[in-house]
Amino acid sequence: MTQAPVPLSKTPASNLPVPTTLVPTTPASASHGNASARIAALLRTAILGGEYPPGTRIRQDDVAQRYGASRVPVREAFRTLEADGLVTLIANTGAWVSRLSLAECDEVYQTRDRVEPLLLRYALPSIDEAHMDHLDELATRMERTDQVEEFLRLDREFHLGSYESAQTTVLGDLVRRLWNTTQHYRRAFTLLLDEPAARMVHDEHHMLVAAIREHDSDGAEHILAGHIRRTRLGLARHPEVFDTQP
Amino acid sequence: MTQAPVPLSKTPASNLPVPTTLVPTTPASASHGNASARIAALLRTAILGGEYPPGTRIRQDDVAQRYGASRVPVREAFRTLEADGLVTLIANTGAWVSRLSLAECDEVYQTRDRVEPLLLRYALPSIDEAHMDHLDELATRMERTDQVEEFLRLDREFHLGSYESAQTTVLGDLVRRLWNTTQHYRRAFTLLLDEPAARMVHDEHHMLVAAIREHDSDGAEHILAGHIRRTRLGLARHPEVFDTQP
DNA sequence: TAGCCACGGATTGGATACAATTTCAACCCT
DNA sequence: AGGGTTGAAATTGTATCCAATCCGTGGCTA
Numbered sequence: 302m303t304q305a306p307v308p309l310s311k312t313p314a315s316n317l318p319v320p321t322t323l324v325p326t327t328p329a330s331a332s333h334g335n336a337s338a339r340i341a342a343l344l345r346t347a348i349l350g351g352e353y354p355p356g357t358r359i360r361q362d363d364v365a366q367r368y369g370a371s372r373v374p375v376r377e378a379f380r381t382l383e384a385d386g387l388v389t390l391i392a393n394t395g396a397w398v399s400r401l402s403l404a405e406c407d408e409v410y411q412t413r414d415r416v417e418p419l420l421l422r423y424a425l426p427s428i429d430e431a432h433m434d435h436l437d438e439l440a441t442r443m444e445r446t447d448q449v450e451e452f453l454r455l456d457r458e459f460h461l462g463s464y465e466s467a468q469t470t471v472l473g474d475l476v477r478r479l480w481n482t483t484q485h486y487r488r489a490f491t492l493l494l495d496e497p498a499a500r501m502v503h504d505e506h507h508m509l510v511a512a513i514r515e516h517d518s519d520g521a522e523h524i525l526a527g528h529i530r531r532t533r534l535g536l537a538r539h540p541e542v543f544d545t546q547p
Numbered sequence: 548m549t550q551a552p553v554p555l556s557k558t559p560a561s562n563l564p565v566p567t568t569l570v571p572t573t574p575a576s577a578s579h580g581n582a583s584a585r586i587a588a589l590l591r592t593a594i595l596g597g598e599y600p601p602g603t604r605i606r607q608d609d610v611a612q613r614y615g616a617s618r619v620p621v622r623e624a625f626r627t628l629e630a631d632g633l634v635t636l637i638a639n640t641g642a643w644v645s646r647l648s649l650a651e652c653d654e655v656y657q658t659r660d661r662v663e664p665l666l667l668r669y670a671l672p673s674i675d676e677a678h679m680d681h682l683d684e685l686a687t688r689m690e691r692t693d694q695v696e697e698f699l700r701l702d703r704e705f706h707l708g709s710y711e712s713a714q715t716t717v718l719g720d721l722v723r724r725l726w727n728t729t730q731h732y733r734r735a736f737t738l739l740l741d742e743p744a745a746r747m748v749h750d751e752h753h754m755l756v757a758a759i760r761e762h763d764s765d766g767a768e769h770i771l772a773g774h775i776r777r778t779r780l781g782l783a784r785h786p787e788v789f790d791t792q793p
Numbered sequence: 794t795a796g797c798c799a800c801g802g803a804t805t806g807g808a809t810a811c812a813a814t815t816t817c818a819a820c821c822c823t
Numbered sequence: 824a825g826g827g828t829t830g831a832a833a834t835t836g837t838a839t840c841c842a843a844t845c846c847g848t849g850g851c852t853a
Contacts, residue, residue, distance in 0.1 A: 335638045336836065361805070371837045373619060376806085380623050384630025386717065392581050393805055393844045405716050408669075412718055415661040423654075470651050471632065471728070472658055475721070482717070582807070607834070617808045622835085639815040639834055 337374035340364065341381040348387050348398055349484050351450075355400035359388065386482035399482060403536070403543045406486050410533035413479050417464070417529060418522035420476050424467035425518050433514055436463055440506035449491050453484075459506060463513070489542040490535060498535065502528075583620035586610065587627040594633050594644055595730045596696075601646035605634065632728035645728060649782070649789045652732050656779035659725050663710070663775060664768035666722050670713035671764050679760055682709055686752035695737055699730070705752060709759070735788040736781060744781065748774075 344364065347353055361372045361379075368375075379396050382388040389399045401409070428436075439459040446452050461480065467473060494502065505528045512521035536542065590610065593599055607618045607625075614621075625642050628634040635645045647655070674682075685705040692698050707726065713719060740748065751774045758767035782788065 338638065372805090373622075374836065376619075377622060377626050380626035381630070384627070392584070394846090395805070408715055408718055411665060412662060412721070415665055416658060419657060419661055469654055471725075472654055475658065479717075618834095619807060623806095640817095641834070 336368075336370045337377040337381070340368050340370060340374055341378035343368060344378060344382060345385065345387060345481070348382075349481060351485065351488060353398045355398050355485055357398045359396045359398065361396075384478075386478050401482065401486060401543070403540050406483060406543070407533060407537060409479050409483050410529060410536065413476070414526050414529045414533065416472070416479070417460075417476055418525050420464045420467055420469065420472050421521055421525055422518050423469050423472065424464045425513060425516065425521060427466035427468070428463070428513055429466075432462075432466065433510060436510050436513070437507070440503065440510060443506065444503045449488060452491055453488055456487075463509070486536065486542060490532070490539065493535075493539050493542070501531070505531075582614075582616045583623040583627070586614050586616060586620055587624035589614060590624060590628060591631065591633060591727070594628075595727060597731065597734060599644045601644050601731055603644045605642045605644065607642075630724075632724050647728065647732065647789070649786050652729060652789070653779060653783060655725050655729050656775060656782065659722070660772050660775045660779065662718070662725070663706075663722055664771045666710045666713055666715065666718050667767055667771055668764050669715050669718065670710045671759060671762065671767060673712035673714070674709070674759055675712075678708075678712065679756060682756050682759070683753075686749065686756060689752065690749045695734060698737055699734055702733075709755070732782065732788060736778070736785065739781075739785050739788070747777070751777075 344359075353359065359379075361375050364375045364378075365372045379388055379390060383390050383396075387399055389397050391397075436459060439455050439462070443452055443455045443459065446455065457480065461477065464473060464476060505524060509521060509524050509528070512524055590605075599605065605625075607621045610624075611618045611621045625634055625636060629636050629642075633645055635643050637643070682705060685701050685708070689698055689701045689705065692701065703726065707723065710719060710722060751770060755767060755770050755774070758770055
């Protein structure tokens with residue numbers, strides 16, 4: 302069942318067309334009509350994909366030209382992204398891709414630690430067999446890949462996917478926001494995983510699926526909380542991830 | 548020490564100038580410069596103050612005229628308020644004051660139940676004596692008032708005030724959002740409190756201050772979680788609060 | 794040489810006018 | 824009477840212009 306974990310390398314398989322986010326980040330990839338929503342979606346996937354690293358300045362005019370729109374919808378998109386925690390706006394000055402300090406990142410993980418188990422509890426009763434099989438498959442594919450970007454994508458699809466069947470309105474959005482703000486640091490941290498640490502991550506994923514299969518809400522909550530907590534402690538051991546001075 | 552609780556009546560003392568929100572809802576009452584931030588702040592206090600009940604439609608033109616601005620900053624303000632959960636935007640159609648179903652409100656309270664104790668834990672070490680005395684005074688004033696709006700204001704200042712000294716960046720905002728979205732239902736629910744229920748609310752407030760004084764993080768977390776949980780269960784017993792069909 | 798101030802370019806913020814798109818509801822036709 | 828259509832009203836987007844603000848540069852001063 303288990304597979305020898307391979308240390309993850311950063312080199313992407315190729316410059317394949319970015320598969321956008323598999324689990325829609327907010328509404329969906331708004332494609333037609335609403336320019337402001339479309340621009341927000343495109344910028345969001347660009348930021349999450351690492352195209353704009355934290356601290357990067359984003360200019361209204363650039364974005365407007367790049368996406369063939371005027372500045373008004375771009376400004377609205379900025380406000381949306383600010384609410385997502387992806388962008389930091391400073392009045393009369395500009396927009397920057399948000400950057401978290403170690404303390405702030407720790408805070409987000411503490412919050413996730415409390416909130417995601419609750420969301421999973423909401424979702425659990427409605428997860429059907431096919432969905433469980435899918436989660437299992439994702440966990441296995443995560444073990445087998447050695448591409449960071451693919452791992453991140455699978456991890457996101459695994460966890461957010463496990464919450465998908467929750468019929469929640471605010472909690473789901475809230476959790477997606479928390480994931481978005483920490484996406485970049487998750488990438489950095491993934492690169493630092495050594496073999497035993499990666500082994501534990503994968504084991505926890507499989508244990509989580511097992512608990513879900515047994516409809517064991519308490520068990521699933523417990524495993525998930527531990528999973529998040531362990532990641533938080535791991536990040537705290539690597540403060541250098543947050544050192545990127547401008 | 549304790550005071551005979553008086554059933555709360557809805558009649559306000561008078562149409563005094565609305566004292567805005569004592570605990571700033573987001574940045575502060577932005578007064579000059581940024582029109583979009585100013586409009587967002589004004590609309591926010593208007594909505595929280597019950598001036599626009601849930602389900603009310605808000606037109607860009609009206610707001611623009613009322614606050615002497617063009618529609619561009621109004622639209623940005625809408626986006627900000629949407630992120631606050633105060634307004635629901637529907638593309639090409641308009642903006643409405645958000646309305647929660649019982650299930651959604653329950654969801655928010657479940658979330659608060661998990662998140663606010665954590666925030667209190669962050670804040671607790673930095674709460675000084677003067678602050679504790681202030682919290683005590685607020686709890687006492689809450690017992691003595693019979694005005695709903697004043698109770699709401701004091702309750703907000705008590706709880707959000709107790710989190711104030713937490714040096715958090717995301718958690719504080721998150722909790723404020725959760726408070727904002729449920730403000731209206733808190734008002735409706737407050738009117739339904741009978742005497743023993745009110746008594747218990749007040750007792751919990753005093754117990755919370757006592758735990759804070761003793762720097763008992765676990766105890767404070769526990770009391771606060773119970774406080775929120777009890778409110779949630781109380782709301783669930785009054786589904787009629789959510790029945791306001793358009 | 795170090796520090797401070799003023800100036801000017803660049804960028805954001807806002808106003809206005811107008812075109813485009815969408816929604817919704819009344820209306821007409823079969 | 825029911826279903827499709829049209830048109831008013833609202834939002835959304837574009838274009839243009841100007842004001843306000845910020846930031847770096849350069850020069851002046853101690």
